[in-house]
Amino acid sequence: MCGIVAYIGKGQAYPVLLKGLKRLEYRGYDSAGVAIASGGQVQVFKKKGRVSELEEALTGREMEGHCGIGHTRWATHGEPSDINAHPHTSSDGKLAIVHNGIIENYSQLRQELLNKGHRFQSETDTEVLIHFVEEVRNNNRCSLEEALRIALRRVVGTYVIVILDGDHPDTLVAARKGSPLVIGIGNGAHFLASDASPIVEYTKEVVYVNDYEVAVVKADELILKNSSNEIQTPYVQKLDLELAAIEKEGFPHFMLKDIFEQPRTIFDCLRGRLDAAHAQLTLGGIRNHVEALKEADRIIIVACGTSWHAALTAEYMIEELCRIPVEVEYASEFRYRNPVIRKGDILLAISQSGETADTLVAIEGARQQGAIVLGICNVVGSSLSRLSHEGIYTHAGPEIGVASTKAFTAQLAVLAMFALKLARDKGSVEEGRFRELLTGLEGIPARVETLLEQNGKIAEIASRYRDSRDFLYLGRGYNFPVALEGALKLKEISYIHAEGYPAAEMKHGPIALVDENLPVVILATRDRFHEKIVSNIQEIKARKGKVIALVTEGDEIVPSMADETIRIPEADELLAPMLNVIPLQLLAYHIGVQKGLDVDKPRNLAKSVTVE
Numbered sequence: 001m002c003g004i005v006a007y008i009g010k011g012q013a014y015p016v017l018l019k020g021l022k023r024l025e026y027r028g029y030d031s032a033g034v035a036i037a038s039g040g041q042v043q044v045f046k047k048k049g050r051v052s053e054l055e056e057a058l059t060g061r062e063m064e065g066h067c068g069i070g071h072t073r074w075a076t077h078g079e080p081s082d083i084n085a086h087p088h089t090s091s092d093g094k095l096a097i098v099h100n101g102i103i104e105n106y107s108q109l110r111q112e113l114l115n116k117g118h119r120f121q122s123e124t125d126t127e128v129l130i131h132f133v134e135e136v137r138n139n140n141r142c143s144l145e146e147a148l149r150i151a152l153r154r155v156v157g158t159y160v161i162v163i164l165d166g167d168h169p170d171t172l173v174a175a176r177k178g179s180p181l182v183i184g185i186g187n188g189a190h191f192l193a194s195d196a197s198p199i200v201e202y203t204k205e206v207v208y209v210n211d212y213e214v215a216v217v218k219a220d221e222l223i224l225k226n227s228s229n230e231i232q233t234p235y236v237q238k239l240d241l242e243l244a245a246i247e248k249e250g251f252p253h254f255m256l257k258d259i260f261e262q263p264r265t266i267f268d269c270l271r272g273r274l275d276a277a278h279a280q281l282t283l284g285g286i287r288n289h290v291e292a293l294k295e296a297d298r299i300i301i302v303a304c305g306t307s308w309h310a311a312l313t314a315e316y317m318i319e320e321l322c323r324i325p326v327e328v329e330y331a332s333e334f335r336y337r338n339p340v341i342r343k344g345d346i347l348l349a350i351s352q353s354g355e356t357a358d359t360l361v362a363i364e365g366a367r368q369q370g371a372i373v374l375g376i377c378n379v380v381g382s383s384l385s386r387l388s389h390e391g392i393y394t395h396a397g398p399e400i401g402v403a404s405t406k407a408f409t410a411q412l413a414v415l416a417m418f419a420l421k422l423a424r425d426k427g428s429v430e431e432g433r434f435r436e437l438l439t440g441l442e443g444i445p446a447r448v449e450t451l452l453e454q455n456g457k458i459a460e461i462a463s464r465y466r467d468s469r470d471f472l473y474l475g476r477g478y479n480f481p482v483a484l485e486g487a488l489k490l491k492e493i494s495y496i497h498a499e500g501y502p503a504a505e506m507k508h509g510p511i512a513l514v515d516e517n518l519p520v521v522i523l524a525t526r527d528r529f530h531e532k533i534v535s536n537i538q539e540i541k542a543r544k545g546k547v548i549a550l551v552t553e554g555d556e557i558v559p560s561m562a563d564e565t566i567r568i569p570e571a572d573e574l575l576a577p578m579l580n581v582i583p584l585q586l587l588a589y590h591i592g593v594q595k596g597l598d599v600d601k602p603r604n605l606a607k608s609v610t611v612e
């Protein structure tokens with residue numbers, strides 16, 4: 001949600017900012033802008049629309065300067081427009097700021113500043129913040145760094161901010177609370193960004209700034225201080241990220257690349273953890289909580305969006321294998337509804353980005369009440385990984401497509417391992433079943449590979465249904481969360497209204513929607529509900545609905561009734577979601593592409609929801 005990039009060094013800032021903004025555009029893309037310090041002046045250029053539109057507008061202009069900040073926006077305060085785009089400047093035009101997050105008490109600060117004679121051009125909280133910093137600096141006659149520290153004591157909300165000062169183009173000042181900020185250490189240069197993607201081609205040495213820290217950054221110096229003004233030793237880490245991982249590598253879209261990477265990402269997730277031949281499962285990331293898990297009376301899982309669908313699948317897995325009650329909660333509801341948490345409760349938090357604001361606040365609250373927080377997360381070094389007591393990384397690699405795909409299947413793989421490991425530790429699963437599932441899980445990457453061969457067929461199916469107004473997705477048991485996820489993917493990518501339902505619920509309402517114009521995607525792979533799902537298909541056909549069925553290879557009954565059939569390799573029902581979701585991702589992708597939509601950057605969405 002909003003991307004920030006900044007550069008200070010011997011080289012020219014603008015090319016670094018522009019490239020960085022393109023890499024960060026998946027975080028927000030309704031406007032973009034840069035500010036560059038040069039000759040005692042701050043030049044600001046900003047524009048509604050995509051980064052490419054900003055680039056076009058700036059083509060041919062002199063963009064000289066060794067210190068600059070850039071921003072790609074996802075609007076919170078004020079509609080997307082040139083004026084509301086970042087960077088914003090102080091009254092005297094000397095300070096420029098980029099900001100990711102929300103200043104919750106901005107209207108109060110705004111009123112105070114208006115009373116003191118400040119005037120604002122935009123509707124944003126960010127412009128208020130930079131005027132406030134300016135006011136504090138002028139009143140206290142102090143440095144920018146000091147002014148920022150004082151100002152932040154009054155600020156309620158979340159932020160990553162980077163400020164540039166035209167009078168001091170040798171220094172950038174930055175701070176964070178609740179949103180990520182990475183600083184890359186180059187040769188006579190520093191790179192600041194919301195994530196490592198704009199940094200990786202320049203350096204692999206990075207520092208993750210902590211909440212409440214202020215960074216004072218020069219070309220060859222980085223000083224970090226905490227809120228009490230004490231110098232902190234920066235913890236320099238090696239970035240485990242290759243440039244290829246954040247490029248399209250021949251795929252027309254990141255989303256398709258992410259989908260096609262799944263055989264490898266699931267394999268990477270299992271690697272070093274699962275050894276089916278020796279019936280071994282190792283999850284080093286939670287080794288210190290084995291006893292607590294075995295004794296847990298219940299497990300609460302919090303997550304949002306696609307990660308919430310993974311959580312729902314985990315509920316089925318853990319209850320079946322471990323016989324521990326599981327409660328799955330939307331993080332946004334959990335954080336506000338005063339939930340009952342007992343000391344020793346296990347709270348599992350699932351998040352691709354590890355930066356989702358609601359999830360982070362939910363786990364903070366649960367920790368304060370004595371819960372043990374275990375994180376399942378994709379982004380190494382993210383806020384979630386730092387707020388959790390222990391956790392498991394999904395190792396799916398950077399997910400650039402805004403809609404989550406490969407992160408979901410990696411989450412399912414981790415959750416299957418988690419449930420199996422806990423079940424074995426507790427002795428709640430028979431050895432034969434444990435081994436069978438381990439072997440099945442190990443075989444998933446190869447089955448995904450086979451499944452992807454149907455990409456062309458799914459594109460054809462997409463062409464027959466892309467003009468539909470609504471879709472229904474139905475599944476039972478382990479396939480119910482997959483139905484929800486399939487519907488979410490379609491909504492996000494194609495803007496077609498879609499609903500996911502437990503198949504048996506159809507008769508309690510949604511069946512009223514069924515007619516010859518309604519495509520119904522039915523997850524009918526072989527499991528304990530198979531006969532019941534066959535009855536559901538008959539009910540839909542009796543009302544002339546169009547059935548797109550996912551069936552296990554070898555099934556000839558369902559294909560004889562369905563309008564479209566997608567064949568899925570054989571898998572245990574507990575593991576089937578990792579396969580079944582893939583054609584649904586592809587269906588959403590192809591419908592979106594065929595409708596001419598930007599599937600990597602769907603409207604109104606942004607990767608990583610860092611505001612509530």
Ligand code: F6R
Binds near residue numbers: 350
């Ligand atoms: C769906 C999607 C979102 C995210 C949700 C949670 O395709 O991407 O629904 O799943 O915003 O994000 P994370 O997993 O980063 O916490």
